[in-house]
Amino acid sequence: MSDGLSPSNTPALRFLFRYRDLVADTLPEHRAVLRERGWCWWGWWKRPNEPGRTEVWETLARETAAGQRVRIGLFHSGTGTVHPAVVERVVVPRADDLGSFVSLSPPEAERDGVPAYYRSSRHSRGWLRLVALAEEPIEFFGRFSLASAPPLPHHPSSQLERLVGKRILDADELRTMDTTIWEVRPAQPADSSERFLTASQRQDGALSAEPVACPGPWLLHLTDPHYATGQFRREHQWRLEAEDGATRPTMVDAISNALDHYQRSVGAVLVTGDLTYVAAQDEFEAARAGLFKLTNGLLGLGMEHLVVVPGNHDIAWTRSDSYEYAAPVEVAPxxxxxxxxxxxQALYGYPASPHLSMARRFVFPGGNLVDVAAVNSSSLEQGRSFLAGMGRVQEAAYREATSALAWSSPGSALRMLALHHHLALTEDLESPDEYASGFGIAIDAPRIQRMAAHDGVHLAVHGHKHRAFVWRTEAYHLPEYNNERWKLGSINIVGGGSSGSISSDGRRNFFNLIRVAGPVVELEMYRSQQQGSFERFMTWRAPLVSGAVGDRLEIAPWQVIS
Known part of the structure; x- marks a missing residue:
């Protein structure tokens, strides 16, 4: 192979860039363009908390501008392999007036040098023009050392200085570092072989009360995207990430376009179930690609900013090839x-909790705290004797999430309960045909409302019925029990409709934006029809007021703003 990239001839790499296959097969896609044109563009996906690494990019720009070709390595964080490549030109990252690094593209005349699967996206904060990309990985670990210390957050300089001249022993050392670029050099005999595994500041579990700093003030609520493949492909009405067709937007592209149009900066994402149509592996792969692109690419967020719970379509109770409400249960939980x-596991890098719950404590700009307890409401087996499609929240699942956030004690955060099924009916008149599925409501909705109100929950968000929805409920103790205080509290409810399903009135899709602005909760609702642009169609607000119980904040009724 030219440029000295043969596996038997280990090249002297200067820098190592991290990547992972989540949207497409990254290396084959780039090689195909390179074979056709003699070069290709490789986009850099910066981590949310990672600096712009201007010292690396300026070095690359200076040396390539002088006619040098710089050898780098491409580290696949999933497989742990390193493929060498050669850079001949770069597009250097650029920060805006607030210091945030903006999305960039290669020169317009060379846009077709980007693989089609992300040619029209806004993931990348910098670009490498490659003129060679090895077919086979090289023996990297143990043979290369760190030439400089990567800028790892929350690590003292004395600790980072010890990394200079240290051999890189294995892929796990790199995986645990919250960075995507390393300056490397061939190992020397005197280099240290000390093992270094850093504790990342990213969340490493589904249930955590560790504060997550959010770069934008809005929480994006999506539900029921129903990613579908194969014979059910039409159930998801947007283009899938793996499909060609740059003129047709994907669901997350359409959402991102709306956020840009309305100048809304998102700091966290919540998805309340029914990611798939029949819980097939291919459908989950499509969902994973879309969510990763949305968070890590379009919004510049990390996986710690994403909360996901399953819906009834995501739990495969039967072996049937179609989604049948009346199908008998054939598989164990x-x-x-x-x-x-x-x-x-593939999305986050750690296992789901026993009850598929999640807990996060988000810190939005201005110090606004939002606790999200996301619980699985699809624990009720589907079948002839089970009211298929009906929801139930196991109390253990609820406690699993709320205990992680210490909701049994007073707190200053807005408390949000997220689940797939409804806590209240959504229709003026339910169809009798829906009786067998329980009208989509959780069968233990009153109990969940009482527990949530007791724990000071302000807002409940859900999906399931593909209808945008706002409601308010007050929870009381049952009258046959003696209580000093009968009223437990009030909860405002938001239904998210569906962000991707074709099975909705008028083929409409929806998403919501929620934020805490001082003593007020704001809700913006967005709607798209038949794959058109998402447009804001309603705005609501609900003040947070002093409650009757101690100094606990309560949420006031919704008020329509526009």
Whole structure:
């Protein structure tokens, strides 16, 4: 192979760039363009908390401008392999007036040098023009050392200085570092072989009360995207990430376009179930690609900013090839949730909780705290005797999430309960045909409302019925029990409709934006029809007021703003 990239001839790499296959097969896609044109563009996906690494990019720009070709390595964080490549030109990252690094593209005349699967996206903060990309990986670990210390957050300089001249022993050392670029050099005999595994500041579990700093003030609520493949492909009405057709937007592209149009900066994402149509592995792969692109690419967020819970379509209670409400139960619960658990592990890098719950404490700009307890409401087996499609929240699942956030004690955060099924009916008149599925409501909705109100929950968000929805409920103790205080509290409710399903009135899709602005909760609702642009169609607000119980904040009724 030219440029000295043969595996038997280990090249002297200068820098190592991290990547992962989540949207497409990255290396083959780039090689195809390179074979056709003699070069290709490689986009850099910066981590949310990672600096712009201007010292690396300026070095690359200076040396390539002088006619040098710089050898780098491409580190696949999933497989742990390193493929060498050669850079002949770069597009250097650029920060805006507020210091945030903006999305960039290669020169317009060379846009077709980007693989089609992300040619029209806004993921990348910098670009490498490659003129060679090895077919086979090289023996990297143990043979290369760090030439400089990567800028790892929350690590003292004295600790980072010890990394200079240290051999890189294995892929795990790199995986645990919250960075995507390393300056490297061939190892020397005197280099240290000390093992270094850093504790990342990113969340490493589904249930955590560790504060997550959010770069934008809005929480994006999506639900029921129903990613679908194969014979059910039409159930998801947007283009999938793996499909060609740059003129047709994907769901996350359309959402991102709306956020840009309305100048809304998102700091966290919440998805309340029914990611798939029949819980197939291919559907979960499509969902994973879309969510990763949305968070890490379009919004510049990390996986710690994403909360996901399953819906009834994500739990495969039967082996049927179609989604049938009346199908008998044929598989045990462990097998029923296996595909969802595999999806969760692949998306986050750690396992789902025992009850598929999640807990996060988000810190939005201005110090506004939002606790999200996301619980699985799809624990009720589907079948002839089970009111298929109906929801139930196991109390253990609720406690699993709320205990992680210490909701039994007073707190200053807005408390948000997220689940897939409804806590209240959504229709003026339910169809009798819906009786067998329980009208989509959780069968234990009153109990969940009482527990949530007791724990000071302000807002409940859900999906399931593909209808945008706002409501308010007050929870009381049952009258046959003696209580000093009968009223437990009030909860405002938001239904998210569906962000991707074709099965909705008028083929409409929706998403919501929620934020805490001082003593007020704001809700913006967005709507798209038949793959058109998402447009804001309603705005609501609900003040946070002093409650009757101690100094606990309560949420006031919704008020329509526009």
């Amino acid at each position: 462990a097998e029923a949730t296996a595909n969802y658990r595999s999806f969760f």
